[in-house]
Amino acid sequence: MITADKNMTASQQQLVADWQTLLRTFIKPENEATKTILLKYMEPILFGLHSFLNKHVGITEEVSIKDLAEQYKNSRINPYPEKKLADVITDLIENIAPYAVNIASPYFIGHMTSAIPFFMVHLKTITAALNQNVVKLETSKVVSVVEKQVLAKIHRLIFQKDDAFYDEHIQNPDTTLGCFTDGGTLANTTALWVARNAAMPPTDGFQGIEAEGLMAAYRRYGIDRGVILVSRLGHYSLSKACGLLGIGNQNLIPVDVDSRNKLNIKELKQAIRTIENEKGRNKIIAVIGIAGTTETGNIDPLDQIADICAEKGIHYHIDAAWGGPTLMSEKYGCLLKGIEKADSVTIDGHKQFYMPMTCGMVYFKDPHKMDYIAYHARYVNRPGSVDLGIRSLSGSREANSLILDSTLKIMGSKGFELLIDHGIETAKAFAKEIKKRPLFQLISPPELNILTYRICPLYIQEKFLTASQQERHEINETLNYINQHIQRCQREAGHSFVSRTTLHLKRLFNRDIVVFRCVLMNPMTDTKILNDILDEQEEIFNHYFKDILSARSY
């Protein structure tokens, strides 16, 4: 309960939302003057933001996060209105945007968040204006039907079933080809949730793990430990999903990768054998393949994993949150060969479908598989209805499907192909530039549009080859220190942003290696810009860190 301040000033009183003012915010304005004003507000939103974001990528030390935090320490909701819409918009543009991150800059190549086509803003606005809730037909009607169609389109892109299959399922209220989620984390979670339940299905005297719980299920099936296998480059959301689902994140078994960061098939087979022969009764709930690892963008041998899963009858999930849209490229789609054999596939809309934050999706080859997680309620989601909330982790949900559906119409798969191909080819060109420079070492060459490298002068690379294990360790530690600090300096300077991660590469050195990580998805990012970024890193190195190497007589 908030008690009004009795001593408010006269000017505050003028701002108080009275009932009539409030009502007007619920009426779509009918007169032209008001319409013009509201439309006018869109101008700074559509264009003003951009000017303020133009100068810096955003993570500048000029205004540190600590200083910013100091300005946002008011924990009280104001009883009375503080600002009018116009002032709130101005405030967002002048006081928030400049201190946000300019992820749309072609110099921002550090994360899987990038520029989006401007029409995405229009499409998101439509979704908000319609404000449909896709959880049930009664609050979405045709939008639920549109969603089912677009789910079928992406399902077909992945699984390539025939016309008869899609004719049967595209608008079938009793089957489900996939589901929109908040993001990739919940898409992966949904897939593993289904896999968990399918691994311990209802049977005589047992109503299933969803009803009776994991303890009862393990007892019924004589299991001590359920496990899921994935390459050690799996996204951390898989670990989170295992924790959430009661499987335990320690039971997500990391399998080693080969020299190209792809899941090592031999190691996978060995891991499965070990699990099967271990004391205690283990159950493999799922094996996960990755189509575009978060750190290096590599694709697991999807086809070979499929054969192993098929032979063993194990649920096969593919995390294609990043790489999925590559299927739209004639040239590179083949990299994902075998994805059609998966039982479930995650793809993110806000990544390489270039949609606004956030949109995840999960698809199931078998349109009945999501029955394992069906829920009904007395007032909605009745059996047999088209209510999309019946098989879904989320409840209420916005109609992101409208954005994807419209985007496919505007871009065509060929439009996406241009973006995908450009990203991969820019990454390949960047790898060449890195190799040309004696100060840098390419760590993971791009398979898709992601690569990693570090500062490691050529003479040190050579020294490394003949060094003792102890010397190698010392050199690597020094390089880690340098690369970590160069990344931070560059980020804080605010002109460009490359992210940083820590890899573990047997081929190179079996310890933690700090690397720069680049994600090349912005079509405005070209070789000139990438060379600017390398130049800046060289400058920072020469200015602050060169001496460290000399001092240690490297």
Next chain:
Amino acid sequence: MITADKNMTASQQQLVADWQTLLRTFIKPENEATKTILLKYMEPILFGLHSFLNKHVGITEEVSIKDLAEQYKNSRINPYPEKKLADVITDLIENIAPYAVNIASPYFIGHMTSAIPFFMVHLKTITAALNQNVVKLETSKVVSVVEKQVLAKIHRLIFQKDDAFYDEHIQNPDTTLGCFTDGGTLANTTALWVARNAAMPPTDGFQGIEAEGLMAAYRRYGIDRGVILVSRLGHYSLSKACGLLGIGNQNLIPVDVDSRNKLNIKELKQAIRTIENEKGRNKIIAVIGIAGTTETGNIDPLDQIADICAEKGIHYHIDAAWGGPTLMSEKYGCLLKGIEKADSVTIDGHKQFYMPMTCGMVYFKDPHKMDYIAYHARYVNRPGSVDLGIRSLSGSREANSLILDSTLKIMGSKGFELLIDHGIETAKAFAKEIKKRPLFQLISPPELNILTYRICPLYIQEKFLTASQQERHEINETLNYINQHIQRCQREAGHSFVSRTTLHLKRLFNRDIVVFRCVLMNPMTDTKILNDILDEQEEIFNHYFKDILSARSY
């Protein structure tokens, strides 16, 4: 892989997205002509949608969902662009909107989805234009700090801690007052996830349930069955959460309610005793109180439940997805007395904060509680950072906090108070109207802004009192049939929409009772409109169903 159709026509070729056209969609237009066009597109989005939605509430049988579905059966992504942005917008306005649901109509009083103030569309547009990803500081910067502030504001609204508390935690990177989620389902899931982990914490030789899994945890703590208790009017998301978390949805124990649909404290105490004394070792993971049941809008005795939980050391979660914002009303805030004693609280932004779809939130009294679900990754969310993704069910996340923060500034808590009070008082007035009419029976009077009633002529209500059990059953079945069909007729006529659910009320009749359910949150809904809705129901009854009663000589 999509193969281009070699036989495309010349007009199709003109539409193909070439690289230059594509690039232009990523550049914010710099010349005035283009700006004007883009701004112009916003006009139909902001205003055009409305006109098309004006006539009908939307669930009309004129165009059945089956007929609509027939129009959306194309499972192929078109390789080439089909439409330009302007055409896509026109299509959405002319071909989608009229067959969507006009949830903004004051005649749409069936669900917790309603009209939103028009400025919400502007705020959502800003969020999309900025496109920040709040999972990490590197893709959000100041927006993460703004989010922490608004979380503190709502935390304070609920828990009323003192200034020193908020000074310490509002911008503390190591503590968490709450978290934004996709919606209420995931907010409840997050709360129960934390409660589950806290109930079986790491200890000597045991690394916790999140790491080792539910089986290992139950064994370590000597538990056969973990349970959660909630009134039998709990939202189905709680059941889903228990299934997801491995607890098992059968282990969500429903506790009976009193005659006012509030959790019966005696029954709760008895249920706890039974669980404690049962054979096998049971553990109560959480007790849940509801502040606004989905079906009837009633509030559990929050204060009394708090005492029981405190005494037993049980995690106390309150599902205030619906009722939470009532705290902003001076008059009705006291209905939620005791909420400040909860360990965790769910509130939805897209419900009574009137935000666009979707926004859930969960708050924890103890700012360290979310440590039980902390996750890090090598490339983001490093310990000690302000990365909001460290303690969150979702990964990538849009900046809904900006919308809530701005809305609080525009409306003030007093603005929300007007809406809350209007809803409750309109519901009370509607209850009076229902009572005035001899054809209707008020089933659950409003405590907040939700009520249920049914068609049940006064003479039948009287007959019911003296009827035998068998007669009562027959009468009730007939009434259920009638009410179910009247609701459907009204929905399909498309002028207004009232939802329907099935209640079980000992006080009235210990069987399933089909009722109309009304949610009164649209400030444009007044007594005149509500009487129109009753009139329509009377007409439908008199026209189609009156005879059924006569035929059965009721």
